[in-house]
Amino acid sequence: xxxxxxxxxxxxxxxxxxxxxxxxxxxxxxxxxxxxxxxxxxxxxxxxxxxxxxxxxxxxxxxxxxxxxxxxxxxxxxxxxxxxxxxxxxxxxxxxxxxxxxxxxxxxxxxxxxxxxxxxxxxxxxxxxxxxxxxxxxxxxxxxxxxxxxxxxxxxxxxxxxxxxxxxxxxxxxxxxxxxxxxxxxxxxxxxxxxxxxxxxxxxxxxxxxxxxxxxxxxxxxxxxxxxxxxxxxxxxxxxxxxxxxxxxxxxxxxxxxxxxxxxxxxxxxxxxxxxx
Amino acid sequence: xxxxxxxxxxxxxxxxxxxxxxxxxxxxxxxxxxxxxxxxxxxxxxxxxxxxxxxxxxxxxxxxxxxxxxxxxxxxxxxxxxxxxxxxxxxxxxxxxxxxxxxxxxxxxxxxxxxxxxxxxxxxxxxxxxxxxxxxxxxxxxxxxxxxxxxxxxxxxxxxxxxxxxxxxxxxxxxxxxxxxxxxxxxxxxxxxxxxxxxxxxxxxxxxxxxxxxxxxxxxxxxxxxxxxxxxxxxxxxxxxxxxxxxxxxxxxxxxxxxxxxxxxxxxxxxxxxxxxxxxxxxxxxxxxxxxxxxxxxxxxxxxxxxxxxxxxxxxxxxxxxxxxxxxxxxxxxxxxxxxxxxxxxxxxxxxxxxxxxxxxxxxxxxxxx
Amino acid sequence: xxxxxxxxxxxxxxxxxxxxxxxxxxxxxxxxxxxxxxxxxxxxxxxxxxxxxxxxxxxxxxxxxxxxxxxxxxxxxxxxxxxxxxxxxxxxxxxxxxxxxxxxxxxxxxxxxxxxxxxxxxxxxxxxxxxxxxxxxxxxxxxxxxxxxxxxxxxxxxxxxxxxxxxxxxxxxxxxxxxxxxxxxxxxxxxxxxxxxxxxxxxxxxxxxxxxxxxxxxxxxxxxxxxxxxxxxxxxxxxxxxxxxxxxxxxxxxxxxxxxxxxxxxxxxxxxxxxxxxxxxxxxxxxxxxxxxxxxxxxxxx
Numbered sequence: 001x002x003x004x005x006x007x008x009x010x011x012x013x014x015x016x017x018x019x020x021x022x023x024x025x026x027x028x029x030x031x032x033x034x035x036x037x038x039x040x041x042x043x044x045x046x047x048x049x050x051x052x053x054x055x056x057x058x059x060x061x062x063x064x065x066x067x068x069x070x071x072x073x074x075x076x077x078x079x080x081x082x083x084x085x086x087x088x089x090x091x092x093x094x095x096x097x098x099x100x101x102x103x104x105x106x107x108x109x110x111x112x113x114x115x116x117x118x119x120x121x122x123x124x125x126x127x128x129x130x131x132x133x134x135x136x137x138x139x140x141x142x143x144x145x146x147x148x149x150x151x152x153x154x155x156x157x158x159x160x161x162x163x164x165x166x167x168x169x170x171x172x173x174x175x176x177x178x179x180x181x182x183x184x185x186x187x188x189x190x191x192x193x194x195x196x197x198x199x200x201x202x203x204x205x206x207x208x209x210x211x212x213x214x215x216x217x218x219x220x221x222x223x224x225x226x227x228x229x230x231x232x233x234x235x236x237x238x239x240x241x242x243x244x245x246x247x248x249x250x251x252x253x254x255x256x257x258x259x260x261x262x263x264x265x266x267x268x269x270x271x272x273x274x275x276x277x
Numbered sequence: 278x279x280x281x282x283x284x285x286x287x288x289x290x291x292x293x294x295x296x297x298x299x300x301x302x303x304x305x306x307x308x309x310x311x312x313x314x315x316x317x318x319x320x321x322x323x324x325x326x327x328x329x330x331x332x333x334x335x336x337x338x339x340x341x342x343x344x345x346x347x348x349x350x351x352x353x354x355x356x357x358x359x360x361x362x363x364x365x366x367x368x369x370x371x372x373x374x375x376x377x378x379x380x381x382x383x384x385x386x387x388x389x390x391x392x393x394x395x396x397x398x399x400x401x402x403x404x405x406x407x408x409x410x411x412x413x414x415x416x417x418x419x420x421x422x423x424x425x426x427x428x429x430x431x432x433x434x435x436x437x438x439x440x441x442x443x444x445x446x447x448x449x450x451x452x453x454x455x456x457x458x459x460x461x462x463x464x465x466x467x468x469x470x471x472x473x474x475x476x477x478x479x480x481x482x483x484x485x486x487x488x489x490x491x492x493x494x495x496x497x498x499x500x501x502x503x504x505x506x507x508x509x510x511x512x513x514x515x516x517x518x519x520x521x522x523x524x525x526x527x528x529x530x531x532x533x534x535x536x537x538x539x540x541x542x543x544x545x546x547x548x549x550x551x552x553x554x555x556x557x558x559x560x561x562x563x564x565x566x567x568x569x570x571x572x573x574x575x576x577x578x579x580x581x582x583x584x585x586x587x588x589x590x591x592x593x594x595x596x597x598x599x600x601x602x603x604x605x606x607x608x609x610x611x612x613x614x615x616x617x618x619x620x621x622x623x624x625x626x627x628x629x630x631x632x633x634x635x636x637x638x639x640x641x642x643x644x645x646x647x
Numbered sequence: 648x649x650x651x652x653x654x655x656x657x658x659x660x661x662x663x664x665x666x667x668x669x670x671x672x673x674x675x676x677x678x679x680x681x682x683x684x685x686x687x688x689x690x691x692x693x694x695x696x697x698x699x700x701x702x703x704x705x706x707x708x709x710x711x712x713x714x715x716x717x718x719x720x721x722x723x724x725x726x727x728x729x730x731x732x733x734x735x736x737x738x739x740x741x742x743x744x745x746x747x748x749x750x751x752x753x754x755x756x757x758x759x760x761x762x763x764x765x766x767x768x769x770x771x772x773x774x775x776x777x778x779x780x781x782x783x784x785x786x787x788x789x790x791x792x793x794x795x796x797x798x799x800x801x802x803x804x805x806x807x808x809x810x811x812x813x814x815x816x817x818x819x820x821x822x823x824x825x826x827x828x829x830x831x832x833x834x835x836x837x838x839x840x841x842x843x844x845x846x847x848x849x850x851x852x853x854x855x856x857x858x859x860x861x862x863x864x865x866x867x868x869x870x871x872x873x874x875x876x877x878x879x880x881x882x883x884x885x886x887x888x889x890x891x892x893x894x895x896x897x898x899x900x901x902x903x904x905x906x907x908x909x910x911x912x913x914x915x916x917x918x919x920x921x922x923x924x925x926x927x928x929x930x931x932x933x934x935x936x937x938x939x940x941x942x943x944x945x946x947x948x949x
Contacts, residue, residue: 007756014758018765024823025768027791028780040789093672100665108673115680117936121884121905122929125912125921126683126690147683150675171329172362175433176376176423177350179657180664190366209773211887212905216913227775231891234779241783248776255771266767266831348661 025252032058032245039241058246065236065243067222068250071229076254078144078214078225079207083200086149090199091192093150094158095184099170109159115152121212123147128216139223144214148207154199161195162188197265204258226251279340279353279430279463280305281326286335288321288487295321296487299335303465303480308457310466310478314510318487319467323433326465327356339431350379355424356433359440361416363408369419370395370404376427394426397456414445421453425460432457434466438473450476471511475499483507505636508562514594516630517568517604519561519579523554523631529646532561536600540578541646542626551641553633560632565594567628568606570620577621579604583614595620684929690922713923723924725899726907729814733903734882736818737825741878742871744822745829750859752830753837763834767827774824778891781820782807807893810900817888817901825881829874836870837863869943876939880932904928 019026031039033051036058062068096102097109127147137143169191173183189196214225221232233247259266281303288296295318303309311319324330325337328349337344344352355376363372370391371378377387395401398418408416417437424432437453438446450473457464468474474481475495483490483498483506491503502508502516509515521534523542532540540561544551571577581597581604593613595606597620606622614620626643633639660667691714694707717723752763769777784791785806793803807813840863848858886905889895895902895910904924912921 007758010756011758011761014762018762021823022765022768023791024777024780024784025772027784028776031783039783040786089671089675092668096665096669100668102665102669105665108669112673112676115676117932118680118684118929119880119884119932121886121908122687122925122932123680123683125908125918125925126686127679128912129686129918130683146675147679150672150679152676152680155672166360168358168360168362169364171324171327171349172356172358172423173364173375174329174349175327175354175356176427177379178375179350179661180668181660182379184664184668187364205771209775211773211775211890212909227773230775230779234891244779245783248779251776252772255773259767259771348658 028245028248031241032249034058034242034245036240036242039245055242058240058242059250061240061243062233062247062250066229066233068229068247070222071224071226072250074141074144074223075208075226077141078210079204081141081145082148082207083203086145086151086154086203087196087200088189089149090151090154091158091189091196092184094155095162095188097155098159098162099167099188100180112152113156116156120147124212124216127213132217137217139218139220143217144225147213151203154203157199158192158195161192165191194265197262201258201262201265205255208255208258279342280307281309281431281463281465282338284336284338286322286325286337287333288318288325288330289333294487296325299489301482301489301492303463305463306461308454308464308466308477308479309482310468310474310480311482311484312468312471312474312511313484315469317484319469319484320435321487322484323356323435323465323467326431327354327433328352352431353427353429354431354433355427355429356435357420357424357437359436361408361420361440363416363419363423365408368405368407369400369411369422372408372419373400373423373426375423380427390426391422394422397425397459398422413441414449417441417449421456425456428460428462430463432460432462432464434464434468436468436470437466439468439470453477471513475511483510485510501638502562502630503638505560505562505632508630508632508638512564514565514605516562516564517602517606519563519599519602519604521559521561523557523559525555530555532559534561534600534602536602538579538600543644543646544631544641545644546641551631551639554631554639558634559639560636562630562632563624563628565605565607568608568622568624570608570612571623575623578623580619580621583616583618583620586613586616588613687922687925687929690919691926693919709919713919714927716920717923717927722899722902723907726902726904729899729901730883730885730903732814733818733821733885734879736815737821737882738875738878740818741822741826741829742875745826745874746833746867746871748826748830749833749837750863753834763830766830769824770827770831772824774887775891777820777824778888781816782892785816808897810896810898813893813897813901817885817892821882821885821888825878829878832874833867833870836867840866872939872942876935879935883928883931883935904931 030049030051033054033056035055093112097105097112102108131137131143131146135143137146169187170183173187178186209227210225211227211231214228215231218224218228224232230244230247230251234244283299283301286296286299287294299322311322313319321330325332326339328344328347332345339352339354364375367375373391373394374387377390382390391404392401395404398421400415400418400422403411403415403419408419411419417440420437438449441449454477466473466477478495480492480494481498482492485506491498491507493501498507499511502511505518509518519534521532521540524531524533526541529541529543532542534540568579569575571580579599581599583595583597584603585596587594587596588610591610592607593610595608595614597604597606606620626645629643631639631641631643692708692710694709694712748762748766752759752766787793787803787805787808790806792806796803805812806816844862844866845858848862853861884905885903886909889901889903889906890909893901895906905928908921908924908928911917911924
């Protein structure tokens with residue numbers, strides 16, 4: 001009985017601790033449901049902590065004032081292509097390094113591994129010159145995702161994983177007469193699901209919150225990612241704090257959803273997380 | 278249907294020499310077992326046959342076809358792996374049909390082949406399950422089924438039974454023999470388990486450190502081992518080895534064991550086979566099961582105090598020490614001696630093997646001088 | 648006959664599978680990492696501006712001028728100092744806190760799992776959102792922090808509008824945002840320590856603190872080096888917070904290297920100079936990487 005009580009007490013304490021830690025996020029949620037003029041008003045009574053009655057109108061207003069849906073699509077397209085297409089490209093390369101004969105493979109891999117430490121920030125300008133100024137890819141999805149498709153770090157990580165797998169399954173497929181391409185897609189790729197999911201979660205988090213590169217590569221308000229959109233909405237007169245907070249909540253939701261679905265891969269991704277930019 | 282021929286096959290991994298000058302032929306429909314301690318190169322040999330590795334030297338023929346440069350899928354061989362290597366996302370049926378699908382066989386025909394094989398292996402009720410839902414023995418049968426479906430010319434087995442428990446293993450062993458008799462296909466079977474090697478193989482190939490020691494029938498390998506390694510590798514407990522020195526003594530010879538005991542011998546057979554051992558160190562090999570307790574008609578040849586007596590059901594293995602040599606003898610449980618008790622054994626000279634100073638078998642009939 | 652030639656093609660492709668599978672990624676890396684990196688190094692020795700890049704007749708080699716200018720430039724000195732200051736604030740705080748939180752949430756109990764998720768929530772909230780939210784919290788008039796201070800009878804603070812406090816505020820917010828990430832890495836490492844070690848220690852009579860000191864900490868050594876490394880590199884890249892919250896102010900007190908790089912390129916259109924900042928930034932990261940590799944045992948290195 002005593003231990004049960006202690007457990008409940010621990011849960012309550014933890015809940016309180018968590019609430020304090022999450023206070024800024026809860027505050028955001030609260031503010032998103034307040035009338036604009038009350039967001040910055042000092043509290044005078046406890047019951048003002050709860051936004052009652054909730055003003056859902058703030059959310060509708062976001063859609064009315066800016067092309068939020070379009071912004072959402074741009075963000076989803078940008079992250080989606082990187083996560084899905086990039087994953088296949090990187091996994092294929094990782095597989096080749098791990099299992100297949102490649103002329104100069106070891107040297108090539110050493111070069112790829114060395115690329116990991118080059119921070120994206122050091123490449124942003126020349127990439128802008130290449131893609132934005134001369135490539136004519138300003139305000140376009142390819143302009144946003146092209147530099148991120150191939151990632152030395154993901155190649156490194158997935159290769160490590162392939163190396164840790166026994167080769168027996170692939171050999172069995174080989175003896176049965178499967179080509180390497182079929183083996184990669186049908187046998188190896190499904191086996192690598194944990195590491196691919198880990199990379200996907202990390203990449204989604206990274207690019208959903210990406211700021212610098214979209215800031216450089218877009219200059220039209222009708223083509224921007226959700227993070228940039230928030231930055232603009234934040235300064236769009238008249239400043240309406242309730243709406244800004246509603247925008248913030250909506251910008252956060254997709255990441256929360258991904259987190260909820262892929263939570264179990266997260267610890268693995270953390271165990272292997274490396275020099276993500 | 279096809280035999281296999283290896284000509285001076287060698288394989289290196291970097292500086293490590295895995296196989297060295299391997300040459301032998303496997304007859305069509307033969308069940309050929311490759312046995313050796315772990316790391317001896319037996320798996321490499323199998324992978325060379327499968328085409329999963331490329332030879333560094335030499336040539337491999339399957340049937341009359343030189344297969345050195347032919348990829349695994351075109352060698353018409355099937356392989357059963359140690360961990361079964363079933364594709365986890367596919368059902369049992371699709372696992373078995375995998376190779377047929379790749380060969381683009383008409384669906385009806387392929388399905389028919391899978392069903393027929395499944396019936397032989399009694400896999401019918403499992404066809405829609407996935408590998409994760411099967412027991413070890415069932416997975417093993419599916420792996421076998423996948424290999425059989427295509428009716429390949431050669432079966433390659435890579436320690437297929439080593440992950441099963443003892444009971445299942447002996448069941449599968451007899452099952453394998455039954456299937457092999459039925460399919461009448463050439464099979465190459467790699468194992469480190471000597472019981473499997475002895476019971477399954479038409480012929481056995483013993484490998485050590487990448488070098489083939491002996492290729493012969495199970496009986497020959499056991500009763501006429503070419504060297505000390507083969508002699509002590511097969512058989513459990515292993516053959517007793519008594520080091521000594523062979524000296525000529527007028528008409529006959531005598532063997533001076535290192536412990537000081539002297540065994541008077543005559544050696545018959547082609548004299549050139551054994552004469553070079555005279556006045557040189559030799560070893561005498563005696564299997565534990567040919568040793569008998571000394572009696573009136575069997576004069577004691579080896580004696581010592583019992584150090585351990587292992588009972589394995591109806592029999593008992595008595596470990597004792599004669600001089601510096603630790604020896605084992607098999608005897609009936611009824612005569613099990615006490616620890617520390619003095620025991621003396623005799624053995625028939627015809628059951629003993631003579632090896633020269635390099636450990637090579639000396640072909641000669643031994644007999645004790647009365 | 649047709650089947651035969653199809654087979655031949657299949658075999659030809661199969662023999663080159665390694666090359667074909669790796670080629671897309673390798674070409675992309677060449678085009679979007681190696682090439683731009685070379686361009687940055689090259690451009691840092693020219694007087695190019697963004698709009699005239701690679702147009703004939705306008706290019707001039709200026710040697711080390713860009714670097715000399717940067718090193719003599721008070722602005723660059725300040726940006727470097729601000730960045731270092733931020734790193735010095737954030738790294739020890741964030742790593743220490745992450746380790747403590749990881750110990751707190753390591754276990755299967757319900758409350759630990761609840762805490763684990765709440766500590767991770769800020770990580771999966773984008774920096775842009777948090778920048779906006781914290782601006783609200785830091786608001787000198789009606790912000791929550793000052794409301795709280797007033798309620799506790801303390802004097803309200805200027806926070807972001809004070810050159811002395813602005814960077815501290817950004818650091819506090821960044822630690823809060825990122826600590827869950829590092830905590831998860833520590834947690835994963837802790838969970839990979841074999842339980843038998845703790846059981847053996849308990850049988851030897853070790854208490855909880857002893858277990859932590861003698862087993863957990865030593866087993867986490869490499870993880871800690873790694874976490875310090877990535878935290879440092881992350882901190883060096885500070886950009887979104889000052890860009891959105893303070894725009895580098897007040898009085899340049901939150902101007903960082905990347906912010907300066909951005910301004911030089913897009914406000915002042917001085918590509919050569921911005922490229923020089925890129926290269927120096929890379930050298931900084933390289934130095935940190937070098938230190939990390941020296942500390943890690945060989946087999947753990949990336």
